[in-house]
Amino acid sequence: MPRPRLLAPSRILRSTPRQVGGGRQRDVLVEQAHASIARGSKSFSAASALFDKATRERVWLLYAWCRRCDDIADGQDHGGTLHLHDKQVDRIKGLRVLTHRALEGQPTAEIAFDAFGQVAMEANLTQDLADDVLDGFALDAEEWRPRNEGDMMRYCYHVAGAVGVMMAQVMGIAPDDTETLDRACDLGLSFQLNNIARDIYEDDAAGRCYLPIEWLVEEDIPPGQHMKPAYRAKLVELVGRMLDMAEQHEAAARYGARKLAFRQRWAILSAANIYGAIGRKVRKLEGNAWDHRVVISKAAKARYVSRAFWQALRPAPEPETYPEWARSTLVELARAD
Numbered sequence: 386m387p388r389p390r391l392l393a394p395s396r397i398l399r400s401t402p403r404q405v406g407g408g409r410q411r412d413v414l415v416e417q418a419h420a421s422i423a424r425g426s427k428s429f430s431a432a433s434a435l436f437d438k439a440t441r442e443r444v445w446l447l448y449a450w451c452r453r454c455d456d457i458a459d460g461q462d463h464g465g466t467l468h469l470h471d472k473q474v475d476r477i478k479g480l481r482v483l484t485h486r487a488l489e490g491q492p493t494a495e496i497a498f499d500a501f502g503q504v505a506m507e508a509n510l511t512q513d514l515a516d517d518v519l520d521g522f523a524l525d526a527e528e529w530r531p532r533n534e535g536d537m538m539r540y541c542y543h544v545a546g547a548v549g550v551m552m553a554q555v556m557g558i559a560p561d562d563t564e565t566l567d568r569a570c571d572l573g574l575s576f577q578l579n580n581i582a583r584d585i586y587e588d589d590a591a592g593r594c595y596l597p598i599e600w601l602v603e604e605d606i607p608p609g610q611h612m613k614p615a616y617r618a619k620l621v622e623l624v625g626r627m628l629d630m631a632e633q634h635e636a637a638a639r640y641g642a643r644k645l646a647f648r649q650r651w652a653i654l655s656a657a658n659i660y661g662a663i664g665r666k667v668r669k670l671e672g673n674a675w676d677h678r679v680v681i682s683k684a685a686k687a688r689y690v691s692r693a694f695w696q697a698l699r700p701a702p703e704p705e706t707y708p709e710w711a712r713s714t715l716v717e718l719a720r721a722d
Contacts, residue, residue: 539719545576
């Protein structure tokens with residue numbers, strides 16, 4: 386049987402060469418990533434100024450990918466109103482294809498993904514880590530709800546803990562420095578728990594709930610009814626429980642920051658102060674915490690950054706006890722499905 390005829394001579398067929406950053410110039414990627422963070426998060430943009438130049442640029446590159454994934458998944462443009470529909474699952478599949486192409490050094494036609502390919506090469510970010518983050522978007526696309534505390538923490542790992550690990554590697558922490566990466570994960574978990582506590586009303590309006598069903602059942606709150614006035618006092622108790630967990634993870638993360646260079650430690654502690662303030666404000670407002678979105682003023686943020694400078698000079702003490710949910714456990718749960 387004759388062999389099929391090639392459309393082009395075999396001698397001129399070549400595999401696509403690996404091109405870090407999709408073949409784009411690094412300074413172009415950095416410029417676009419900086420524009421993204423300046424538009425999408427003034428807080429992160431300001432905090433990134435505390436890093437040295439190399440770290441700052443890598444933070445921007447990583448942020449651009451995270452921001453773009455979030456926007457594509459939720460039908461947004463640098464945040465704003467959610468536009469969810471039945472194509473969301475297909476969007477997540479697209480995110481995964483583009484991310485894998487970027488990691489393989491292939492052009493994606495999406496500058497944020499090319500930026501991720503660049504920073505992944507520079508910081509040794511793996512496909513497993515990227516997929517851990519993307520799996521969080523997939524859970525939202527599937528209208529997933531946490532049944533128990535472990536489910537909630539697994540979700541927090543996907544959307545924030547894994548990003549914390551990436552951030553640590555961007556700052557130069559070696560992939561085999563397990564203890565420091567564990568603490569970086571703790572910081573992400575703390576941030577996300579504070580976010581969940583703050584955004585309960587907004588999530589409910591979007592048809593989402595990240596409070597474990599078992600927690601609601603324990604308080605005799607029917608699923609989907611937690612925002613009703615009759616259950617407000619019980620909701621305050623549940624959120625207090627969540628904020629206690631956030632503070633435990635924050636304390637562990639502050640201790641882990643001692644391994645970072647001074648400017649990196651200053652930036653991380655600034656972020657910990659600001660996100661911790663969100664949780665503390667939610668706790669203080671109690672039942673009124675969801676009447677309006679809790680925000681931290683520019684003046685308050687400046688104070689927290691200033692306070693972080695002095696905190697960075699004196700590394701935090703080791704916590705007497707570490708949080709129940711360790712990175713190793715959450716990674717095992719995350720990759721079991």
